[in-house]
Amino acid sequence: MNSSGPETGQAVDGGGRQRRAWGSLNRDQIVACGLRIAREEGMQALTIRRLASELGASRMALYRHVPDKDGLTELVMDAIAEHDMVPPDIEEGPWEERLRRLAAGIRRELTAYPGLVDILMTRAHHGQGALRLVDSVLGILGDAGLCERQAVRHYLVFVDLVLGRCHRELHGDPVDHHRTASLTTLAEQAGDYARLRAAVPYLVELTPGQIFQDELDMLVLSIKAAARPT
Template sequence: MVSARRTSVWLEGKSPRARKADQPSGLDREKITEAAVRLLDAEGLAKFSMRKLAAELNVTAMSVYWYVDTKDDLLELALDRVVGELAIPDTGPGTDWREQLRQLATSYRELFVAHPWASSLVGHFLNIGPRSMEFSRTAQQVIANTGLPLHLQSGAMASVFQFVYGFGTIEGHFRQRCAEAGMTQDEFFQHAMGIVREQPTYKENFEHAERMMEARGGDTVAEMRERDFQFALDVQIAGIEAMVVPDA
């Protein structure tokens, strides 16, 4: 029986085993994880099951359990797998921390847009897989490169990456909702705004919001969202710069 107190597949999960004679040829943990990511992307977290995964691989569920103990273990592996898609900047001497931070933030946002299911798993697991740890080490180094004193660095990381997490999660879920409705993002947005404008309380609650959307510019949802993201990231970077004490 698997203990309810298990912490991470990276600490307590079974190690990949050699294939038994009666196991399907060509099956390994990496291929199982890749198939899990494809299924999660296609159907989402709520519909994901080991039975569906086994069918995707054309094997029995017991064949999958030869390589992972639990569904949670596989989800943790899948999360680390997609974190490996993040672009990792060079943080060596002579590099600009602002550009490093922009690259990391942009890539982190893209992760949640491409894989909406991942946002539900971040924080649920310890995120100590090799790819997640590489991202974490790089983010820590970038924040250290800002010149912030050590006691402020964790707060700066939280400010930037929790903002990006929220932004990317909402964006990913919106894109998924549009796809489920069979609409483009612009079609869905215009449809939703049309319904809102018909409400009796529109003038009181939404006119100012609509003027703000018009003022920020952009002809499409993607353009408006990009302007918002870039400005919000500018605010984050300016805030860090303001907190750095100049060398005496």
């Protein structure tokens, strides 16, 4: 027979180990613990067994809230999208600034959770948080003056830009200095290619963050051109 543990909501099993009392676990606790594990150790560390151990609960107790590992991953991804990616002031300010803030929030969170970009590159995620994110992007593009057809097109470009940039930064960005080191060395040694030699100092100083901002600049210009009255 189990006896009451020293903390509310816990019990002590026959081996003297504390475990959570049946029915004391809720979804918010699962999400909070899942977010912590994913941020510290990566999305691949999210398993029912690991979460149950962290929460002091049985796996059966978790199955009351999430069906399996994929369901747990979806729950955590949705929490990230809903609470961390969309800034609270997303409806305030010029549309260009709002689009940039949203892009920065997505990039920040995608790089904060190891493995999250890889999941999003290989499968769709359409939870409530993701739907709110998509709706926010479409709202900004509508405020920029795009019709629905144009907004959808530029939404897809926006997603491709942000996800693609994050994936490249995490898996071998071609603009990283170590990828361009041999090019700059050869350019400095070569007798020809004067234009390339002149570009070396600027090539060396560029960062992935600056490239990200330049890509957003090009997207903003494309949106403005599409919204321009003909």
